Amino acid sequence: MTTINTPSNCSSSTKTQRLSLQCEQIDRDTTTIRSLDWDRSRFDIEFGLRNGTTYNSFLIRGAKTALVDTSHSKFHSDWFSILHKEIEPKAIDYLIVSHTEPDHSGLIGALIELNPEIEIIASKVAIKFLENQIHRPFRSKAVKSGEELDLGTNPVSQTAHRLEFISAPNLHWPDTIFSFDHGTSILYTCDAFGLHYCSNDVFDRDSRAIAADFRFYYDCLMGPNARSVLQALKRIDSLPSIKTIAVGHGPILREHLSLWLNNYREWSSKRSQGDKYAVVCYLSQYGYCDQLSQAIAHGVSKAETQVQLIDLQSTDAQELSAIIGEANAVVVPTWPSNLNIELQSSIGTLMAALNQKQWIAVYDAYGGNDEPIDVVVSQLQSLGQKEAFAPLRVKCEPDGNTYQQFEEAGTDLGQLLNRKKNIASIKSLDGDLMKALGRLSGGLYVVTASQGEGNGRRRSAMIASWISQASFQPPGLTVAVAKDRAIEAFLQVGDKFIINILREDNYKGLFRQFLKRFPPGADRFAGVGLLEDVATGGPVLIDALAFLSCTVKQRLETPDHWVIYAIVEQGNVADTEVKTAIHHRKVGSNY
Ligand SMILES: Cc1cc2nc3c(=O)[nH]c(=O)nc-3n(C[C@H](O)[C@H](O)[C@H](O)COP(=O)(O)O)c2cc1C
Structure with a gap:
């Protein structure tokens, strides 16, 4: 087994953009070239990239050779030099384009220039998109679900590599196809099952480390196409047992395959109801x-x-x-x-x-x-x-x-x-039980969060009372945030935020301010006295009694809220003589 690992020194690397490449054999006759984009910033492609990303391509060698996807154009020279070490580009027979999004198809034009005879295998829609994208003639074959491409038997390993295609429209592009290699039982899915997570781990060894990013990626990119996810899962159910899912972003899934597949099944079924x-x-x-x-x-x-x-x-x-x-x-x-x-x-x-x-x-x-x-x-x-x-x-x-x-x-x-x-569902709740639940009371707080800098800075806030201390050492607390709260987007694992504790003798103004019905994207802080640089995570309200600066460590899902567990890293009280504003309720069916 040959393994070439080329850490950051093989690549163009600047302080703000660390790029590196990794090339490793992942199975018989199958090598991945992973482009590691350590600092790809938030909002560059999705709306919440925290841990960079990778663009993975794969080389499969039977009697003939196929490349599955290329990379982002920013990796141009380094990616081709790694490819050259593995294979002469002219010797690649097929390029399988799982979909035409530029972060995977950015080097197709350059590859065709090196190898004008290469045949592009993709869905019909993808080939049409490519014609508009790369502006040069190319050989191509459109494939549908169930069609196959026989790469023949590798003369050394004696493994027969037969690729079967599975149409997976909308995951997450309209032109997506998956490819299944019957020789290695690897399913190539590109965006589906992926995650934006950059590390030197080629495989999903540490499922806990990547679970939050896997979920976040699903929620942003796959969740809005939950029905298409279920259709694709049905199609792949008819394949022989899958050993590996070779994704286009993040670690390749092999160690915890049933966990990831079950997650997709469960989340998508719920969203399709x-x-x-x-x-x-x-x-x-x-x-x-x-x-x-x-x-x-x-x-x-x-x-x-x-x-x-x-x-x-x-x-x-x-x-x-x-x-x-x-x-x-x-x-x-x-x-x-x-x-x-x-x-x-x-x-x-x-x-x-x-x-x-x-x-x-x-x-x-x-x-x-x-x-x-x-x-x-x-x-x-x-x-x-x-x-x-x-x-x-x-x-x-x-x-x-x-x-x-x-x-x-x-x-x-x-x-x-x-x-x-x-x-209707709130009205159907048991009245006595709700009255009893309503006797639970809490303090009154304003959660604030700010992310980004300069013109790209964005902020949010909400009134909260479902906040409770949850650990002594390190000091930690939980906040229950409704799944559809605007500020929920600011409370992902690793994010920082502030809890402003309101004063018993002066909370009404802030309470009214933050309970207004804000139009999408409105500045919730207009007219509010703020201390911007006192703490990291968000603005501190001048009129708050105390503040706590927190970092999100874990998120627990309940049917309608996320329970955010956060570590408190900094805090201060403005007036130790004043008490916290308390919120008493009559029923447990609202806050
Ligand atoms: C007294 C009170 C306490 C609240 N506590 C919470 C809470 O702990 N978690 C939560 O998600 N929403 C809570 N809410 C609801 C939100 O503060 C409020 O509906 C929200 O600011 C509206 O913002 P949105 O546009 O993000 O939905 C509470 C509301 C009130 C009136």
């Missing part, structure tokens, strides 16, 4: 539309409402019409003025399928100055649709605040669809 759903439409090849739509969809699913992301460019007309027609809410992006014929027809199908009972909303996909958001809004208004939230405008390159605003708008929409159901 309920009769109401919202559709968030996007254009996968246009501007920031893909990421912005994800932020909205993630927000919708935070409110435990079903959501489906639909790519207008690649969804077939009949399917589009059925999904839109039955949706309870539809969120529509703006589109470029120079529409091609296919997109024109998709927009036509979309408009025709809308009905007046649905909630509707529009967001700017940001692709230049050619986006007529007001035109789209008035077109929809003329159809008599009810507006779920005000049009989301994007004036310049999206930053953390933009994604926060989009996520909050999505949550408002999810809450709108579930309002009646939630009221």
Whole structure:
């Protein structure tokens, strides 16, 4: 077994962007080239990247050789020099493109230049996308679920490598295919089952270390397509036993395979329940539309409402019409003025399928100055649709605040669809039991959090009373935060935040301020006296009695809240003579 490990000195490395490459054999005739992006910053691709990421590609050698995916273009020279050490690029027969998102397909053009004879194997939609992406002729073959590519038998290991393709649309791109190697029982899934986690561990050795990032990645990227996840799981259930899931991001899954598969099954089944759903439409090849739509969809699913992301460019007309027609809410992006014929027809199908009972909303996909958001809004208004939230405008390159605003708008929409159901389920609770539960009381606090810097800084706050000390050494506490709270996005493992303890003799002003109904992305601190630099994690309220600066260590999921366990690292009291404001309730069915 040959293993070449090339730590950071093999790569271009700057203080702000540490990049490195790793090349290791993972099974018979199968090698991974992992591009390690240690510092890929938050909001660069998703809305919560904490531990960098990796882009994994794989070389499979039977009698013929296939490469599964390439890498991000930022790894160009180092990636090719590692590839050259493994194989002469001209000797690669096939490039399997699991989907065409640039972080995996960024080097395809350069590879074709080195090997114009290479045959690209991908879904039909992916090949069409690639034609627009790489602007040079290439050999290709479109494959569907169940089709196979026989790489033949490796002359040394005598292993026959036969690849079977499984269509997995929307995971998370519309053009995704999985590939299963019958010779090694490795399933190549690219984005699905992945996680943004950069470490030198090639495999998922330490499941506890990566569990929070695995969940966060699922929630942001896969959860909004839970139905598609279930369909893909059904398809892979018919494969012979899978030994390894070779993901495109993060450690390769082998040691705890059933845990990860069961997680996907359980989370996706839960998200597919309920009769109401919202559709968030996007254009996968246009501007920031893909990421912005994800932020909205993630927000919708935070409110435990079903959501489906639909790519207008690649969804077939009949399917589009059925999904839109039955949706309870539809969120529509703006589109470029120079529409091609296919997109024109998709927009036509979309408009025709809308009905007046649905909630509707529009967001700017940001692709230049050619986006007529007001035109789209008035077109929809003329159809008599009810507006779920005000049009989301994007004036310049999206930053953390933009994604926060989009996520909050999505949550408002999810809450709108579930309002009646939630009221009914609270009414159905046992009255006596609720009165007894209501005798539990707590203090009154304002949780504040701030992340990012300069113009990209974003902040949030909420009134809380479900806070309790949970450990002495180190000092720790729990905060129960509803799953659909805006501030929940700031309370992931590793995040810092502040608890402001309110004073018994002066809490009403702050209480009123933070219980206002804020529109998506609004500054919750306008007009509030703040001490910005006293503690890390968020602003301290000038009128608070005391503050605690905390770091999130663990998150425990309950049906409707996350219980956040955090370590307290700093704290101070403004006036030791004053008592904490206490909150007494009558019933346990509200705070
Ligand atoms: C007295 C009181 C205590 C509250 N305690 C909590 C709490 O501990 N956890 C929580 O998630 N929400 C709690 N809430 C609800 C939120 O403070 C409030 O609904 C929220 O700020 C609305 O923000 P959102 O837009 O993020 O949903 C409480 C509300 C009140 C009135």
